[in-house]
Amino acid sequence: MKSFHPTNKDAENKKWYVVDAExxxxxxxxxxxxxxxxxxxxxxxxxxxxxxxxxxxxxAGKIGVTGDKLAQKKYYRHSGxxxxxxxxxxxxxxxxxxxEALRKAVKGMLPSGPLGRAMFKKLKVYAEAEHPHIGxxxxxxxxxHKGAVA
Numbered sequence: 001m002k003s004f005h006p007t008n009k010d011a012e013n014k015k016w017y018v019v020d021a022e023x024x025x026x027x028x029x030x031x032x033x034x035x036x037x038x039x040x041x042x043x044x045x046x047x048x049x050x051x052x053x054x055x056x057x058x059x060a061g062k063i064g065v066t067g068d069k070l071a072q073k074k075y076y077r078h079s080g081x082x083x084x085x086x087x088x089x090x091x092x093x094x095x096x097x098x099x100e101a102l103r104k105a106v107k108g109m110l111p112s113g114p115l116g117r118a119m120f121k122k123l124k125v126y127a128e129a130e131h132p133h134i135g136x137x138x139x140x141x142x143x144x145h146k147g148a149v150a
Contacts, residue, residue: 006044006051014122015053016133019141022062026069026105032144033057033102034109037119041144050115054122056138061098061127065090075104099125 017036021029035041039051065073070091078085093101102125110116124133 004044006046006049008049010044011049011051016056016136016138017053017141018056018058018131018133018138020059020129021057021102022059022129024063026063026065026101029057029063030102030105030109032141033106033123035144036142037106037110037122041142048115050118052119052122054124054133054136054138055141056124056126056131056133057102058126058129058131060102060125061094063094063098063102070094098127 019029019033033055036055037052039045039049039053042051045051071089073090075088075090075093076085077088090101103123106123107116107120110119124131
């Protein structure tokens, strides 16, 4: 029996999934979304190719976290100038830009480089329950394991 190695033609069949983030835990949702974006939920998964599907996340402003992460978890950014480091707590990030907290969590779970950037472009995050991707006919998010987000 020959080994199967997918080609670009095999990677063209991309589905769209939609998940409601309301009441979900940030990290657990991010791991499931990163798995689908990479394509690891498919039997044709290949690490060197973008085999994943599109994911639309709605209600990002209502995401939850465990413990005291809202006050203790910090995000840093730096302009490149001396002494110009800025820090933001998760609570402030969710209040100001709720989509950004989910984007940062998922991006950290994807590979770095051109392949990871291509996978990250298939993630669409919205703070409210509405999204403009109705034309793509998104399906409910797949249940990946026990206690999954679906």
